[in-house]
Amino acid sequence: MSDQKPGFDTLAIHAGAKPDPATGARATPIYQTTSFVFDDAQHAADLFALRAFGNIYTRIMNPTQAVLEEKVAALEGGTAALATASGHSAQLIICHSLMRPGDEIVCARQLYGGSINAFNHSFKSFGWNVVWADIDDISSFEKAITPKTKAIFIESIANPGGRVTDMDAIAAIAKNAHVPLIVDNTLASPYLCRPIEHGANIVVESLTKFLGGHGNSMGGIIVDGGNFDWGKNKGQFPMLTEPNVSYNGVTMYETFGNIAFAITCRVLGLRDLGPAISPFNAFLILTGMETLSLRMQRHCDNALKVAEWLSSDPRVSWVSYAALPGDKDHDKQKKYAPKGAGAVFTFGLKGGYDAGVGTVSKVELLSHLANVGDTRSLIIHPASTTHSQLTPEQLEMAGAGADVVRLSVGIEDVADIIADLDQAMS
Amino acid sequence: MNHDVYEPAYIRQILEDVRTIAIVGASSNEARPSFFVTKYLVDKGYTVFPLNPGMAGKEICGRKVYASLGEVPEPIDMVDIFRNSEVAASFVDQALTLEPSPKVIWMQLTVRHDEAAAKAEAAGVRVVMNRCPKIEYGKLSGEWGWVGGNSGVISSKKQSLHGSGKMQSLGIVKQ
Structure with a gap:
């Protein structure tokens, strides 16, 4: 393209969706396959060790899913994204990457009821503790932060009441405490609001809602803002900054820089927890996103x-x-x-x-x-x-x-x- | 020039121009980013010269390791620095004494030395700082999108496949 920076609607149609390299297909093909052959033993070893880019298994990545991920990352203004089976599984993978048993997450009271349930009950069994704050009293976020806090979680436009959150103010608190701000942007979609421009470090969305838009497919997405220094405080986010035994000692932040969070969510979260999006759902959501x-x-x-x-x-x-x-x-x-x-x-x-x-x-x-x-x-x-x-x-x-x-x-x-x-x- | 943001065309031209790359601080430890990058650039068809005084004479990714820039037996198109910002300047100074001069000095993620960069640019050498050539190559070739990365590239042209089909290429052919 020319040097002109593409607009939002152009990105919604074209980002991530170049013609298929193998066939020239103009619409994104549905790669309905579980697995991908290796060229040789060395190629397989390189892929498994993260030394080469490429497809291994649809529980970790899939070419149809990849188009969806790049498109949402482009629309949100992030560096990378990871699609999952649902918005809930996206939240689970985010917290898995950030939290250890005994850690805390500060959440706005004004959240989707399903998220309130997950944080209040299911996440307790992982030893992740929620501390509630209130968007009508911004100082409650500051007061809720302790040395154990690993993130702040809010919705840009909150479900069900349609409440709008003062993201700039909460982002300033998160920045001051050096914890990532996670914004659920499901109800706004990047068309109405782009949280990364207001200081969010991670955006999470249910693709099931407006991005897919037609009520036919479940999906979730994690967008990496690429704007958080995971290594600033030693030991704060070990999954990102310590050598990983399951990848022969690779350190995610050092190796993957400003997409390290998205990669961690994929190769440690999605790989091990398993909530992969179906390629067919990814295709339907992509079709929805064009409009x-x-x-x-x-x-x-x-x-x-x-x-x-x-x-x-x-x-x-x-x-x-x-x-x-x-x-x-x-x-x-x-x-x-x-x-x-x-x-x-x-x-x-x-x-x-x-x-x-x-x-x-x-x-x-x-x-x-x-x-x-x-x-x-x-x-x-x-x-x-x-x-x-x-x-x-x-x-x-x-x-x-x-x-x-x-x-x-x-x-x-x-x-x-x-x-x-x-x-x-x- | 502004080293906070690089136009994709600037990076593309560099990666298409250079053929020989010296990697300062190459490691034989397969979990280290400098090993990842060395291997990736070798696989993409660049002629790579790993530099590491402690490993001189041995091999990394099948390429002979040299102790210093001056010992590399061929003209070096690009010097890729995997050392911290403080010592990066001394490698830039060494690079600028090479004959012929390198076309590009590249400093890896987190490595940035604006004074050294200005000196290199005054000598007609292009500079990239705080970036990784593996990541930038991946963005331009489309591979970055395979891991959900936002490449910033939009195109209605079919991407080219390289060799056996395992790599998408900028057109650099393995020798």
């Missing part, structure tokens, strides 16, 4: 119209959507995600629990299910479904009170979405 900008803008435009309509409806007590001028996060949204506040937000029904259950039962166009980021409009009543095991106090804390309905506004005609909500709420 990311078009879909994301339409999601935002539709969501704003639905939020405005709900705000003026007498059956609705409140709407939490950061693109609404009166919203408490509106200034942050204009700073961090100026093109829109995304598709996912919550609102309250004056009729409480029964009205919530009634609305999700009566929808005919919207789909009642537990996902977000589909072309289709989705709706859920968290108190009776995803969060039904929580006490009333916990429901309030999680932003999932009895009256709360969550929407993921799709890209259908917005008049049809509003008409369906209107009849379902009555």
